Amino acid sequence: MNFEAVIGIEIHVEMKTKSKMFSSAPVEFGAEPNTLVNPVDMAFPGTMPVVNKQAVINAIRVANALHMKIDQELWFDRKNYFYADLPKGFQITQDKRPIGRDGYVMIKTNNGEKKIEIERLHMEEDTCKQLHLSTYSLLDYNRAGTPLIEIVSRPNIRNGEEAMKYVEQIKSIVQFSDVSDGKMEEGSLRCDVNISLRPIGSDKFGTKVEIKNLNSLSNVEKAIEFEITRQQQLLLSGVPVEQETRRFDETRKETVLMRKKTDAVDYKYFTEPNITPIKLSDEFVKNAIETCPELAASKKDRYMTILGLNEYDSDILIQDKDVSDYFDKAVKFNASPKLLANWIMVDIAAYLNKNNLKIKDLQLSPEHLSDLIKLIEEGKISSKQAKDVFAVIVENDASPIDVANELGLVQMSDEGAIFELILEVLKENPQSIEDYKNGKDRALGFLVGQVMKKSRGKANPAMTSKMILDELKKK
Template identity: 55%
Template sequence: MNFEVIIGLEVHCELTTQSKMFSASPVTFGQAPNTKVNEVDLGMTGTMPVLNKTGVEYAVRVCHALNMEIDELLRFDRKNYYYSDLPKGFQITQDRFPIGRNGTMEIEVDGKKKTIEIERLHMEEDTAKQLHFDDHTLIDYNRSGIPLIEIVTKPNIRSGKEAAAYLEKLRSIFLYTKVSDAKMEEGSMRCDVNVSIRPFGSDKFGTRTEIKNLNSISNVQKAIEFEVSRQEKILLQGGKVLQETRRYDEGLKETVLMRSKGDAVDYKYYPEPNILPIRLDHQWVLDIKEALPEMPEERIKRYVEKYQLPKNDAKILVATKEISDYYDEAIRYTKEYKLVCNWLLGETMAYLNKSNTTIEAIKMIPKCLAEMVNCVVDETISSKQAKKVFDLMMETGKDPETIIEENHMKQISSVDEIRKIVCDVLDKNPQSIEDYKNGKDRAVGFLVGQIMKVTGGQANPGITNKVLIEELKSR
């Protein structure tokens, strides 16, 4: 029996506003526990929430990027439950009236395009962070109240690959719209996965399991693929899939049970009494859309159509916004679009990986990379010399012209000058001329080596070879 996989994703994203969603406490990461909180975050009696306008703006940015219908009447609700990480005993969220509905995102997997439908985007506040030990749990309230958006897809994702492609693109949207750093390893982007399977042709959903605590996009794909396989085995053996919450164990490379789930919890939502409905100014919403930066898909199109880059190269460039921004800055100073791309995706990426650093932290500025490429194209330096110039730019931050002058690397490209040097070398090596006339091609290599020795490697290789052959044939 063949099964159809049904997947829905729920993604939480922390917004990088300066202050929290309903209080003036700063949004931070990695600070000393319980040092970035105030009375509102701790749910003290008599405190009142005040809505963060920038948090709303960031949510609207993402709604626009996901082609969503935006509800311009903001309404908040209370989600009532008590956990130790929720000091008020309720969470301020949006239940029936999310700010965004009916979005779409186009992804590409194995060369095939697919539209992922997005059900809703709503705003809420984050909970505190729990630190579990063998015999006790500690709570850090610094995270309590940080602005969150939650984005829920419709169940039309059909594989782990599709889920990974969706998350990669969603993460790039967060980065390009500058609403979040979207670091899954730090919890600023979190994903819950709902997975079920059903026989092909059936219109009835199977029993779904929820997978939590996934800390990377690759683990999302691995968890889905294992869970699909697990559920298939159960059904093929005549068993029944149970409604459960599971987590992915990286060591075991499988999902393991956290807890069984019964019917949906009744959170007894009701309108938040301390935040009255707020009507957003229509022009303000439109202005946010107009101010959005160029999105990854638009950049890919520009790179391919305007700069003639291979599509795969363009995709790699835009995968990291900072790399793409660096490229855009560099090509302001050169027309050699493909060469700049090659240096970025080749030597520069290798340097970043080897040094375990980021493009923002390197000493070589985009203009210098472009100028070095220009030096190669106009034959001021050779491709071999360019690698040395590149290393020195990374090491010192100096511009290529200074490095070339300091290291006496400027190529000799004057035909007349090179011809004079070639003639001097030939005059001193008559045996090599005889060897060449006798068909010994290695004589050419020897003579080129002698010329490079005389010029300190600065003779233009192409011109040198051409002039050398001309002179050899004339003797």
């Protein structure tokens, strides 16, 4: 029997707002435990939640990027459960009226484009961080209350590749819109996958298994492929799949059981009575959308249609928001976009890679990279010499022309000076002139070489070649 997988994904995105979802305590990563909490986060009696404006703007931006219908009235609900990760005894979330509904995102897979439908997007607060040790647990409330966006796909994902591409798209959107760092490895983008199998052609769903702890895009793909095979083998040998939560074990490259799901928890959702429904004006929503930083898809389009880059280069630049931002800044200084793209993708990438740095750590300013490329374009230095200049300025962000001068690299583009050298060379090599006249083209190369030698490599080769040719024609 052939099976098809039915996969739905829930993604939690931590926003990088300054303050928390319902309190004005700071949001930071890696601070000393329990130093970023205020009475609201600790659920001290009498405290009241107040909704963060930027968090709402962020949610609108992402909902818009995902082609969703935006609910212009904000309602929040309590999800009640008793656990130490939220001291209130409930999490404030949006259950009945999520801010975004019925959207989609297009993904590109090896089998072409596919539309992944998204059911809902809502805002909520993150829980505290728990550290479970052998005989006790430790709680750090710094993360409690951090604004989250939860994005829930419809179950129309069919395999690991589609799932991976879907998560990649969401990650790109939240990063480019400046909503989140979107770092899976640090937990600022977390995804849970629901997966079940059914015979092809059936419209019933099988028993679903939830996979947690997927901290990279490739693990999303690997975990799903493993899980599909596991469930397939169970079903083929007549063993029913059990409803359970599993996690992906990175070293063993397989999913392992975390817990069996017994009775479904009833969270007894009800409207959060401490937050009066908030009406968002058309203008507020419009403004949130219009001021959204440019998304990857729009950048790609601009790179190809306005800057004339090819698709391959454009795709590489938009893989990382910081890289594309660097490129955008450099392009403003008028160097050739194609050359800039090449230098960023090859030389800068190699340098960052070698030194284990991110482009944000780069000393070299976009302006100076652009200046360096302009030196090449103006024929002042060769591409090869530019690499020597680059090796210096990438470390100290010095002015490329100063470094080129210091290294004695600036090409001689002064026609008069080159002309004098040419006359000398022609005088010293009458045989070559003869050879050239007799149709030996190689003689030209030899003469150019002689001029280069006399100029100690500084003469602009293209210019020299053209000038010698002009002279030879006169003879």
